[in-house]
Amino acid sequence: MIVIMKKGSSGQEIADILDRLAQMGFTGHLSQGVERTVIGVVGQTYPDLKDTLELLPGVDEIVPISKPYKLSSREFQPADTVIEVGGVRIGGDQMVVIAGPCAVETEEQVLETARAVKRMGADILRGGAFKPSTSPYQFRGLGEDGLKILGRAREETGLPVITEVMTPRDVDLVCRYSDILQVGARNMQNFMLLDEVGKCDRPVMLKRGMAATVQEWLLSADYILSGGNRQVMLCERGIRTFETYTRNTMDVSAIPLVKRLSHLPVLGDPSHGTGKWYLVQPMAMAAVAAGADGLMIEVHPTPDAALKDGSQSLTFDNFEQLMSQIGAIAASVGRRMVGRAQVEAGR
Amino acid sequence: MIVIMKKGSSGQEIADILDRLAQMGFTGHLSQGVERTVIGVVGQTYPDLKDTLELLPGVDEIVPISKPYKLSSREFQPADTVIEVGGVRIGGDQMVVIAGPCAVETEEQVLETARAVKRMGADILRGGAFKPSTSPYQFRGLGEDGLKILGRAREETGLPVITEVMTPRDVDLVCRYSDILQVGARNMQNFMLLDEVGKCDRPVMLKRGMAATVQEWLLSADYILSGGNRQVMLCERGIRTFETYTRNTMDVSAIPLVKRLSHLPVLGDPSHGTGKWYLVQPMAMAAVAAGADGLMIEVHPTPDAALKDGSQSLTFDNFEQLMSQIGAIAASVGRRMVGRAQVEAGR
């Protein structure tokens, strides 16, 4: 952190700031320029220190020079984090495909979808038992019954399962049924939930909040990591902009950016990212080309009968088409699709 | 909801949609225009129905015609909701001032501030015991110890207290100490928290999420209202835009807009809304001029020593100046400032 003094700040003001820094356990390193005086702050700083220093007499501006996130940064850990779930490796040279319905509706719907996506080469099954819903008058998920259905689909197909947990109280319950815990976009800054999943031994997928900067996203990852859980993966699912044709604006550039800033795996979710089924395939391809470690895709036996997010779900045919075309893109960026390769080998 | 068919959609497609609507319990009302056919959907619709219908063959577009929020709407309840808390009436002709530190730090800090803001005419005391913090490495509040300090300040000054609750598990605890529960911006769509505060008998202040539309905000209010708690007030605290000089962009227009759409009281928080202490007074005045039912202002004995959000906190002197100038604005829009009037009468 650097303190830039106002033009004409007095020697007394400068001395006061050095004193103040010392009281707070920092060392101030003075540099008197022609126009202005600048004080470097040495020590472990934090974002709010900026606010405090900015108010001191004579101070013009405070400039943070180190990134506030630590454990998720490449500086902290240069090597990629690789998370292993039931034989699937996320964050290495695989390009992992997570597929399934937005919400768990019935056992039949989930089993049918699980079999289909497995047959087409998906690596992991998704499905929501607890559903965040903008309106209190809409379907909000089957809760534990939904978790049980996911459990049966895992048993039958052998696919690992990911599902969302919405509140600290449910973390243990969801851990009993799910291989990966998902923290949804609306909960990216539900700090008590982050604390709770940080204490469990299950991998966590942290979706980006719809108005979250990349820095805030990595700080939320730091919450989980600093709780002791080092198995964190990230998922870009679109941010909110002024554009109204699409449900969100999928920030594809966040994928290579996060790969540069952090060692954590990053996936792309073109279903929520666009909200339109006909944009899912091109945006899935874009995400893979940009370096995503995986994709999360909504698939439904009959999207037009879905209780939730039908307009962004693929039919089985559309998903098969996506899987058949994405391999070439993955290969051209040096990625293997393990589930798909097994399927093709078996044909 | 209106279903607009594609140009040239077939009679069979139209018949299928009417059938489908009937299966779902709706009545479809057909209107064949020169260019297109339009089907009105009669019955209690919900936002996701749009997604479902959009996928049916022959459908071009779905247009919702009724607002998805119900209990918070003026159509549901034409008369203003007025909430009474310890003699303060929020939502009537009073212009209520809530003031206090961002975070509870020490008993001395809170008591000193409580006495000062009471002396200057504030109606309610604010202070955070549970603090949402972007970084896990920052101050996150004193928890129950902080609540106890607020309790003592209430006892001494007689000011009702408002404080934030961040997770369902803490609702009972916070209810024991606080007159009003605050749901913060980051939790506006923490639906399980909304459910929980909807079940208690304490008034709730629901802050607008930083990327929430007004419609989503009112839907979140509907979560609380439909749980049975009818004492909900709203607070505009700035939305996230591309502007970087200010911390947020305070959407003052949301105040008169919400007053038109809803019967719930609306307050303005220029401290979070701008993030700059020197913008707090002009924006407080703007909020009152635009029709706010109240203000929420951060005040700190020594903002430059604050553990949180010092840069947006007013000193006692600045708060006194604000209070002395805001009365004329309030009067010119027909509002009484009860706390301030008592102070002035006592002088």
Next chain:
Amino acid sequence: MIVIMKKGSSGQEIADILDRLAQMGFTGHLSQGVERTVIGVVGQTYPDLKDTLELLPGVDEIVPISKPYKLSSREFQPADTVIEVGGVRIGGDQMVVIAGPCAVETEEQVLETARAVKRMGADILRGGAFKPSTSPYQFRGLGEDGLKILGRAREETGLPVITEVMTPRDVDLVCRYSDILQVGARNMQNFMLLDEVGKCDRPVMLKRGMAATVQEWLLSADYILSGGNRQVMLCERGIRTFETYTRNTMDVSAIPLVKRLSHLPVLGDPSHGTGKWYLVQPMAMAAVAAGADGLMIEVHPTPDAALKDGSQSLTFDNFEQLMSQIGAIAASVGRRMVGRAQVEAGR
């Protein structure tokens, strides 16, 4: 500008940067901290220098410390700029009201409106002869015929006139008919137009672009000021956000912020700022309370028959109501409404 070197940058890299700065005519002032080396750059820097320096080996980050706008800044000119137009003083203690139709449609429409707004106390008449229109299939203004109509309205009522100029070629033409030139939001970064109005002797109102930061806005003002035209006033008219109820989000906080950063007058346009006639009055009041030097209000004899922007225009009755209520707000922030006072004195 400050150059922050990477941890572990070499002495050679540092020496190279100092050399490079010297070649470009700057002085580099070195400061070696414990963790990092920082180089202060002394001399007249510019925004793109950041890009250049960022690429040099060993550099971690470049931090601009002085504001890139000069002539519009309070540092350059501490005293408020006051612009006099036909006896109206903009930027001093007056609160100026500009009113009139969005577009000039007919002589009758303009004359009727001009008489009405004058009768109700407006200081300046607005009306568009050249209209920026999102669609090529809509009304785009009467051009010179429209300017002539404005000229007649000025002659009859004595009100000074403001109208928009859209392209350099039309600047001379518009100067012949208009007292103030308006540069619209879509042209805030039409740099050749800024150059051209910078060379003329007519006051210019520069509206904020709908995605422009305050800094970019002031840089655009600098274009005009550096051309030699010192009579520049600014107008906040709403920025683009994700909110869809309102046409734009009027950034009221930009008003006090710009008053702090700059000496130029700032007005508020609640008509474009909200796009809804029923929000115009509360937001006009908010703008005045926040310190605006004036208001720009769309008024139309029959808004529902307007060729452009009828939904944000006030009827004569609504405008009279606004004028009758805004005086108290203006007075409470120490502003005089000269036109309105004359009207009231004459009654």
Next chain:
Amino acid sequence: MIVIMKKGSSGQEIADILDRLAQMGFTGHLSQGVERTVIGVVGQTYPDLKDTLELLPGVDEIVPISKPYKLSSREFQPADTVIEVGGVRIGGDQMVVIAGPCAVETEEQVLETARAVKRMGADILRGGAFKPSTSPYQFRGLGEDGLKILGRAREETGLPVITEVMTPRDVDLVCRYSDILQVGARNMQNFMLLDEVGKCDRPVMLKRGMAATVQEWLLSADYILSGGNRQVMLCERGIRTFETYTRNTMDVSAIPLVKRLSHLPVLGDPSHGTGKWYLVQPMAMAAVAAGADGLMIEVHPTPDAALKDGSQSLTFDNFEQLMSQIGAIAASVGRRMVGRAQVEAGR
């Protein structure tokens, strides 16, 4: 357009609206539902009609049902527009690469770059002679001297040239030197410039404005098309969001979306789209994977000495790497890279 009446609107109000529509040349088609009455408006409507109708007594909401852009829509022209420039075909099965420096600085810089990008397989040369610059104190381009340099580069290398035109007055001049006219993001709604380039016989590349919706972008294309110039291509170059790590947020989804809504070719500009040279290659790959008809890439012999936008420019080595890797992606979406193929054939 559909007029939705308020609940309980009177027969007289409905009759009045039908009359009003008839006066304006429209036919109103009435449909009386159980809850509400809906009137379909038949005839060629336009966006502002919405504003007008919204104000009529008894009206609740106006819903546009046809898209306001016409000539650029797929409905108007189902087949892809293909633009031929000096043997390069944009909009067909080629994936075209436009490369060169942001700004023309010296003859040597341009020639050296032109030779390099040709050698690596670029199809078209870019370079700015007129540069929009946020600050009046920065480099603004060499003007006609710059155009002459581009002319020499075209002569020597045979590459067609694209360069920006900023104002109507310069259209003829730029046409003398350039094969394609570029309308920059800041001028996407400079309607008089759109009119002017609509009258010339040179292909036009229309960049998306940084706060422009896709619909507004296509309406701006309609300006050019309706002027008679049917050779319009679009270029996505990033929109403005709250994210600050990147200069803009490149909206990759706009590429497949526009390909669906319109017959015009769409390119991607990852240099402006991200503002960071290290994100250019992954985002170029993403754009191609998502279906872009071409790429626009900034290349500079020595980015750290560039007068403009060095931080987003590739070195020759980086550009060669991009070209060597992008071919596989292009092939996997069925695109040929003609310039690159010739280079590889010649090796």
